[in-house]
Amino acid sequence: xxxxxxxxxxxxxxxVAAAAASAIAALILGEKDLLRVAxxxxxxxxxxxxxxxxxxxKLACSRTLDPHRAQVGATARVVLRLxxxxxxxxxxxxxxxxxxxxLGSRPRLVLERLGAHQASSVAYSVRADVRGRYExxxxxxxxxxxxxxxxxxxxFATVDRLTVIxxxxxxxxxxxxxxxxxxxxxxxxxxxxxxEDDAATREYRHGDDLxxxxxxxxxxxxxxxxxxxxQPWESRVTVVLDTRAVAxxxxxxxxxxxxxxxxxxxxxxxxxxxxxxxxxxxGVGMDVDANEIDGEGALLDHLAEVKLxxxxxIATLVERVRRRSDCGLLIGLFGLxxxxxxxxxxxxxxxxTTCVALFxxxxxxxxxxxxxxxxxxHRHEAAALGLLRTGWRVVPVSHGARxxxxxxQAARGTEGFAYRAAMAETVSGGxx
Numbered sequence: 271x272x273x274x275x276x277x278x279x280x281x282x283x284x285x286v287a288a289a290a291a292s293a294i295a296a297l298i299l300g301e302k303d304l305l306r307v308a309x310x311x312x313x314x315x316x317x318x319x320x321x322x323x324x325x326x327x328k329l330a331c332s333r334t335l336d337p338h339r340a341q342v343g344a345t346a347r348v349v350l351r352l353x354x355x356x357x358x359x360x361x362x363x364x365x366x367x368x369x370x371x372x373l374g375s376r377p378r379l380v381l382e383r384l385g386a387h388q389a390s391s392v393a394y395s396v397r398a399d400v401r402g403r404y405e406x407x408x409x410x411x412x413x414x415x416x417x418x419x420x421x422x423x424x425x426f427a428t429v430d431r432l433t434v435i436x437x438x439x440x441x442x443x444x445x446x447x448x449x450x451x452x453x454x455x456x457x458x459x460x461x462x463x464x465x466e467d468d469a470a471t472r473e474y475r476h477g478d479d480l481x482x483x484x485x486x487x488x489x490x491x492x493x494x495x496x497x498x499x500x501q502p503w504e505s506r507v508t509v510v511l512d513t514r515a516v517a518x519x520x521x522x523x524x525x526x527x528x529x530x531x532x533x534x535x536x537x538x539x540x541x542x543x544x545x546x547x548x549x550x551x552x553g554v555g556m557d558v559d560a561n562e563i564d565g566e567g568a569l570l571d572h573l574a575e576v577k578l579x580x581x582x583x584i585a586t587l588v589e590r591v592r593r594r595s596d597c598g599l600l601i602g603l604f605g606l607x608x609x610x611x612x613x614x615x616x617x618x619x620x621x622x623t624t625c626v627a628l629f630x631x632x633x634x635x636x637x638x639x640x641x642x643x644x645x646x647x648h649r650h651e652a653a654a655l656g657l658l659r660t661g662w663r664v665v666p667v668s669h670g671a672r673x674x675x676x677x678x679q680a681a682r683g684t685e686g687f688a689y690r691a692a693m694a695e696t697v698s699g700g701x702x
Contacts, residue, residue: 282315282419318419328355331409331426333367339433339570342523342532345397346432348406352381353389360384364412369396370404373432398434399523401531401574405429435570436528436535441674443544444681446599446624471495473594506547506598509538510591513553514582517605519632526632526669527578530603533628533673535573537601542566546599551591553582584611591618600625601680605632608649612656619661626663626680629654634669 278286289312296305330353340346350367354360363381377394384390398404407429414421471487474494487495511534518527534550538560542548548560550569554576560569584607591600600623602615607629619625633646654664665679 278315278319279414279418279421281417282318285311285315285419314417315419318415318417321415322413322420322422329353329360329411329424330355331428333407333409333428333430335406335430335432338431339435339567339574340398341435342401342437342528343397343399345395347393347395348377349391349393350379350409351389351391352384354384354387357386359386361413361416364414365392366410366412367394368407368410372398372400372402372434373404373406396432398432401434401436401528401576403571403575404432404434406432433571433574435574436532438539438570439532439536439673441536441540441677444678446626446681471497505545506549507541508549508551508591508598508600509534509541510587510600510602510604511550511552511556511576512582512584512587512602512604513576513579514584514605515578515580517607517632518578518630520635524635526605526630526635529667530605530628530630531573531576534603535570536673537603537677538569539566542569549594551587552576553587553590554579555590557590557594584614588614588617598623602627603630604628605630606650607653607657609652609656612653613660615657615662616660624663625661626665627657628665628667628676628680629657630667631669 289308289310292304292308292311296302296308332351334349334351336347336349348367350365352363352365360383362383365379365381366376367379369376373396379392379394381390381392396406407426409426409428411424411426412421413424471484472495474483474496478496482496484495484497511530513527518525518530520526520528522528538548538550542560542565548565548569550556550558550560550572556572556576558565558569558572560566562568600618602618602625604615604627607615615625615627629650631647631650633643633650638646654666657664663680665676667676
């Protein structure tokens with residue numbers, strides 16, 4: 271009863287105040303009729319509190335998210351299903367589902383009377399413009415009397431999680447070098463090399479036979495390594511995402527980093543669907559193999575939560591990539607680089623690896639004065655030339671660029687030499 275009295279609404283408290291005022295006036299003026307009015311005004315809130323406080327509904331709630339993963343800017347539908355498990359019918363229920371601010375305001379829904387063992391559903395939509403994992407719920411039910419004098423809240427404990435993934439755009443089919451697919455279409459194939467075991471090693475994975483542990487490599491690397499019985503020939507790609515805070519500009523959904531994350535997701539999904547063995551490496555320590563059945567979901571979940579790193583550096587990123595280096599194709603998405611940092615990336619151009627860099631000029635995401643714009647442009651071009659000299663293919667990216675239009679440049683052949691010459695002339699002219 272005390273909890274119910276604490277749940278009196280503003281209207282209920284006004285009734286109590288009016289009853290007290292009427293009672294005092296009746297005593298001063300000696301009006302018995304006014305005292306009867308005071309008693310009526312005071313009894314109504316008490317009856318309402320008793321009615322709400324003694325209400326014991328047995329309700330079951332389930333929540334369905336469609337889909338569980340939604341792209342940035344897309345809409346997800348939330349369906350709430352409530353079932354009355356008791357024999358007593360309910361009154362009108364006021365529902366409020368708790369949401370984080372990024373998903374919008376909390377929806378308030380009205381559910382009509384539920385009969386004994388009856389179920390009903392209500393739905394609403396949410397939209398997020400920022401990547402991340404968000405908790406939806408718990409559901410709060412507000413119980414009230416017919417006069418609105420008392421209101422109590424009951425909360426369910428269950429919550430669901432909505433994952434807002436980067437926007438994935440379709441890319442045109444182009445033929446990329448750097449894979450062992452043989453002739454024909456660009457699809458992954460495995461050709462077993464029979465005979466003696468290949469001496470190549472890889473890191474231990476759950477389920478590997480312990481008899482295949484290569485102890486010499488284990489002692490040298492410091493991690494458990496196993497021998498490969500067969501060295502597969504297959505299409506492999508490593509996508510490298512630069513997460514250094516100093517490399518990106520802008521804030522919110524329109525920042526250069528958000529463009530880069532969306533590009534990484536689009537390229538990874540495109541190549542995975544094309545049959546590549548996919549690996550994603552970021553500057554925050556993320557190293558994901560997206561080759562299993564659920565690899566696509568795991569990769570998108572990681573990209574939904576990736577953040578900028580204030581203390582990241584290119585040397586650490588290169589070391590993470592080389593830790594499990596294998597031949598094939600490497601696609602890097604980089605922000606601003608200094609000439610020295612571009613030289614560090616030359617270490618990834620070993621063992622026949624084809625390296626492609628989507629080089630984002632993040633200063634174009636800012637409104638800079640003409641002099642500052644020209645200076646930043648010269649630095650960016652010098653870093654791009656440094657990548658070109660080490661054998662990287664460079665695809666320049668500026669604000670407003672669309673990835674489907676840039677993607678064919680990743681497969682250019684002799685065109686890269688013309689671009690290299692133009693870059694060399696530009697940088698040389700800037701130094702004069």
